[in-house]
Amino acid sequence: MAELIYAIEGTEAGTRAALILALSSAFLHALFGALQKGRHDPWLSRGAIDSWLFVLSAPIALFAVPWPQGAEWVLIFxxxxxxxxxxxxxxxxxxxxxxxxxxxxxxGTGPLFTVIGAYLIFGETFTGMQWLGVGILLAGIFGLAAYNLATITVARDTLVPALWLAVGTGALVAVYTTWDAYGVRATPNPFTFLAWFFFITAIDFPIIAALRWRRAPVPLPPLALRGFFGALIAYGSFGSVILATRLDKVGEAAVLRETSTVFAALIGWLILGETVGPRRAALMALIALGAVVVEFGG
Incomplete structure (x- = not known):
């Protein structure tokens, strides 16, 4: 599999593969977010997901791929x-x-900072048309958030701190996207970085979730089942976008992945029972249009 990545990176085939990977990651990440936000405590849900990621990734990292060497450990930790x-x-x-x-x-916050980081670290540049696409996509994403903020009736007393946390977390999306892109490019075998990434980054939340579960126990079988499916989705979501950043521009992959907001709105409507309506549908179409302009405006 690594040989295929080596063969197509930097080629037109690699660009097409990166597009498919980024869009696949968008759908899977929206599904992943809905799993974490579902009926269980988000801390417990993430802990269950990471527990499965740790268990499933251990044999792959330890026995199936070359171990990291030298500075690669710094990138992973x-x-x-x-x-x-x-x-x-x-x-x-x-x-x-x-x-x-x-x-x-x-x-919505993540891709803007990621494009800036990709310019500073990787020397990537966007055309004027692509910047227009970024603007359209961000207008759709933040317009969707503003509309939801104006109409939502659930937990309104905590929405303002939630939004500030969301902005800060969006900045962290840019940091991890840029860091992971650098890591997967600096590691000779990309699957070494991926396997150890999933293995190492899954060691923290199971501990937090276990402590939280002891204070407020919930039935374990449904939580474990949610965690198992969440882990499988995480492999596809995070793995796809990390590979996309090796095959093509980091900034483009980051922007395309944010079409996940469209999928999130659909999931919120179909699964979580949150309404969509014509205004939300129009904003979702704006997000998709922005992504198309970014992809084909280069």
Missing amino acids: GALGIHFCYKVGMALAYTRGAYTVVYPVVR
């Missing part, structure tokens, strides 16, 4: 710290705000 802060931010925001308000703000 750096990812642990960054993703821990991100996961705490998401859990705090989800505890205080509705999914369809929090999620768009997190995902």
